[in-house]
Amino acid sequence: MASATGNAFDFSLFKRLIKYTNPYKWTFYFVALAAILLSFFAVLRPYLLQVTIDDSIIPKDNDNLVFYISMMLVVLFLEVIFQFCFIYFANWLGQEVVRDLRVNLFKHMLQFKMKYYDKSAVGRLVTRAVSDIETIASIFSEGLFMIASDLLKMMVVLGFMFFNSWQLTLLVLTVLPFILYATRVFQKKMKIAFEDVRNQVANLNTFVQERITGMKIVQIFTRENVEYQKFKDINNKHKSAWIKTVWYNSIFFPIAEMSTSITIGLIVWYGGLRVVEDDALSLGIIIMFIELAQMLFRPLRQIADKFNTLQMGMVAANRIFAILDTDSVIQDTGSKEISNLKGEIEFENVHFSYNEGEKVLKGVSFKAEPGETIAIVGATGAGKSTVINLLNRFYEIDSGRILVDGMDFTDITLKTLRAEIAVVLQNVFLFADTILNNITLQNPNVTEEDVITAAKEIGIHDFINSLPNGYYYNVKERGVMLSSGQRQLISFLRAYVSNPSILVLDEATSSVDSYSEQLIQDATDKITANRTSIVIAHRLATIKKADRIIVMDAGKIVEMGTHKQLLKVENGFYKNLYEVQFMAEEESI
Template identity: 65%
Template sequence: MQYARPYRLIFFAVGFAAIMLSVFSSVRPILLKYTVDDYVLTKDANGLLLFVIYMVAALILEVISQLSFIYYANWLGQSVIKDIREKLFKHMMRFRMEYFNNSSVGVLVTRAVSDIERIAAIFSDGLFMIVSDVLKMIVVASVMIYFDWQLSLIVFGILPLMLYATRLFQKAMKKAFVEVRKEVSNLNSYVQERLTGMKIVQLFVREKGEYERFEEINSRHKKAWINTVWYNSIFIAVVELMSAVTTGLIVWYGGLRSVVGGADDLGNIFMFIMLSSMIFRPLRQIADKFNTLQMGMVASNRVFDVLDTKSKVQNEGVLKADTFKGEIVMNGVRFGYVKDEEVLHGISLKVNPGQTIAIVGATGAGKSTIINLLNRFYDINQGSITIDGVDIKDYTVESLRSQIAVVLQDVFLFADTILNNITLMDPEIKEADVIQAAKEIGIHKFIDSLPGGYHYNVKERGSMLSSGQRQLIAFLRAYVSNPSILVLDEATSSVDGYSERLIQTATDKITKGRTSIVIAHRLTTVKKADKIIVMDGGKIVESGTHKELLKKQDGYYKNLYEVQFLAEEAV
């Protein structure tokens, strides 16, 4: 309801339309009663025509009220979920990487898309419809009591049974819809992951196994929905039976009074048949709307659980990093992705401005973790990291990351043009700047040869390009951002020789005068570094230049060099 406050005028307009709708819908049965009693039975044609015109006018006003009610209730719902969806997306963009590592992308997509649509239904088909129907029932009940309390008792006698059935139905549907939303999330998550990893599925011939698993999940999804259909079917049948019984009792008792007592009840009978359907139909619709409301509430709980999640990197820094000289100092840094399971054990190192250091070590040694901490994707458990003598927590997160360009081994490209993947829609980076940068690092010819050149759409995850070409695009993306600090996280490990030569040329150009950290994979990168940091088991075991480290007998780097790098040279 807090999100509806900016639209309070529309909110009250919808409420007013609901009141008018309940009033005008009750006017028609009353007019029908007078029409039958005063003009049909007395055969007054002129009066009959006049009251028919009145009923048409009441019908038109009812239609206008209903049109206004439905349109603006839906308008309000869509406006509210627009605001919630924007807040949710903004909130998720500030989450730590830890949150995404532990959460299913498919589930988060469900929260941001289908669950939020369910929230819109709270306004359009849930809350306001229930309020409207309750108002209509109150007005109808008042009219019944005013005109004939005896016939009213017949209707009100059936009403408690209807209310009891509605309550049982509501409880059953709430439980069923919780299961439905759970299975929808599971289905979305499974499909999203398998479509994303389809190459692995096909490479390892797992199509049959994955299909059988999908059949199992899909069957559970169907079963969850069938439960809601089953409850709904029973409830509708019970409501129709009670409505039919009520109509029969009205006709029987009203007709009996006319036959035995001589009462003139024909108009009342017509009116009460209409009014009884008007009091039972909203009750049945209220149950239907409760389904919508229940699904909306379940969905809103899931969405607000994400909104209430405190997983943001603390952005309490006030210093804006316009540029860095590039001095990086890590002092006694301890960190673990999981509590009580340290990955880095008291790392201390210093990188001087303009210096290029290479970090080598076995898989799991903690090399990439250092990069994650430098960019504040995670916060350290103990120690400190400073850039230019200032703790990185004192910088704003946005300005810190804007001065550090990272090229990862696993390049992610959006389903967009090469130009937009390079600039990431930054208006300050012009196409001419991108073309000039591409020429400087020698990849303009490759991009220009593609259909559409810089406006070539690389499709989802850059599937239209080879891994080497994607790496070149990622390198150009880092280059045009003009960073103070450059990080290459095994950026040449999966490229061909030609692409590597291009990247090496570009590396020499972009690292000149800039602090650079290279998680090394290829020999050429290691040998050119000003300093080599050797890591093992989350600790720095050696450091020095290439020549210095080779002189250490039984040194870790020397053994690594002989096993890996000399073999690479031989190849």
């Protein structure tokens, strides 16, 4: 992979990127052909100018003058046509590659373990998937083909110059090593500078995304001035990174211009002396060499500029491939496709840690019979939500086994396993879309009629109909147009219409108003009926109705039984939790 070491180019990375052009190889070849033709047209114009001066203007031959001018117009027309084709199809190819690469990246990210997202900043990932990938398009539109075209043009120009006058060509070449050295240094410096620029862009995106998302917290705790100062610091670092690139450009391009001017001066001086003294050179050749020298140095300056673009694209490609190479995918090695499970769940001595050496579950074992409602309670950090995460295979267990209907759940395909499990979370996530689409999640097997029927069954149809446009009400980003209780009801309906064999409620009744709580409780009773349910308990009513209650502490199961059984355990964990957390709630009921 490329790095910020100053190495001008990473060919292995470039080779990998070029493979994405394979489906469009004929377009690739056509752009390459256009580049070749443009290099020859570029030489043809100065040549026609030379013969026009020497064979028409100086001898005052009007017929030849008209002919050569007509030829120059034809060459100019062809150059315009191929220039159009070159630019259009190079950009088209870049956009096709970007589209395919972005699809591959997003598909890969969809399969990541939750652990990857736990440790990755959202803003940085958004930068990778959007702006970094768009930068890669410039490799094809402004970098690769432009550089190849300019290099080819320089080779053709240099060969043509030697053919016409090796003396003038050597004169031009005396300045060339200096500009080549300056270009090489410039490229290395810009490589490092652009790496810094991309880092600062990612940092800026991450900071802004987090603060916009958490703006309520910022304002509640009057952190506006503090966050403003932090933003100014990050923004200044971003500016400084860009200023560094401006500094290098400010040095290089005047040097390049000065080198061109010196070369033209040498051509005029030496060529003029030869014309005056021995007539060995013609005026047309001198003018042609002035044009050719500019063609030789102009692409060199452009190559440096385009190389900047190529470097930025390569830095972006390095970041994208780093994500694509990330092995943080749940291994879907299962071959069994299941449906209509009985709902039997069994944890056998399951050990798990989010971070190596920090055990979260320590030998958890329990069994949920089909149709049972199991409640899991415990203090914060006891491992309750971890049990749910493992059941859905969001993370891989360290040791032990998890069985579903007697089958090791790693033998079941991820898609069919998760299709049989519905989860209602405490913090409901809704997309910026209609209520209907948030419920169906674009599942073609779930119709609007199915949703309405299900809503009526669990008692929330009237609530949805009371909203503007009913089921087509747009809840906006993260469902901000709804209260927490209303979002919770939508998530219950979303779980219900999927008709799961196993239902998981992760503190789904917490932090809601009394009216929504009653609707949620009624919905809970309906959707948990006749299906295996695991409830991470928060509300007393849910705990009391459970067939069994599992009490966890520090990653272990310390007690198990019914509500009444556990209350009889002297100095028991559950009894203490009940008295501390739930007694006040029971008294208010």
